[in-house]
Amino acid sequence: MEYFKLFFGVVFVSNLVLAQFLGLCPFIGVSRKQSSAIGMGLAVTFVITMASVVCHLLYAGVLIPLKLDGFLQVSVFILVIASLVQLVEMVIQKVSPPLYKALGIYLPLITTNCAVLGVTQLNMRFAEYGAADGFVRATIQGFGGGVGFMIGMILISSIREDLEGADVPESLKGVPLAFVITASLALAFLGFAGMV
Secondary structure: OOOHHHHHHHHHHHHOOOOOOOOOHHHHHOOOOOOHHHHHHHHHHHHHHHHHHHHHHHHHHHHOOOOOOOOOOOHHHHHHHHHHHHHHHHHHHHHHHHHHHHHHHOOOOHHHHHHHHHHHHHHHHHHOOOHHHHHHHHHHHHHHHHHHHHHHHHHHHHHHHHHHHOOOOHHHHHHEEEEEEEEHHHHHHHHHOOOO
């Protein structure tokens, strides 16, 4: 039950984008079309999950025992994240060139996405839970963070696609309207607060 509460909490209550406002650059930039939003959501989910797993293992198994956790953790985490993003970029370019083109500059920017680094930093607290339990919690939080990011991407892209043909004032077209939608979604997700 604790694992479910952790998963539900990170997906809905503490959603990376809609509650913590991490990772807004790709969230706003790639959410015009639902197909590219789903592709970005899947890519971020994979990177966050794998980065959570690898970074937790490195943090608990290498950095803490060698007493390097105070000053090397961010450098190690960014190196892991950059490697995973390169892997994802190569796979997407080979498997789906149209998606690779649609994601554009936002795909390599996953490396600097503060949501990915934020989850790996949050996972450091699980090192005190013991090897197996801490690993499971870090994995759940990473996967849940990615799922929450993808849910947000799907919601905003659906709304933006529906509003594409609407009569919107010129001053609200594009990014301003995306921020208004994001704020509205954040208010809706605020309704989950207190559930976990």
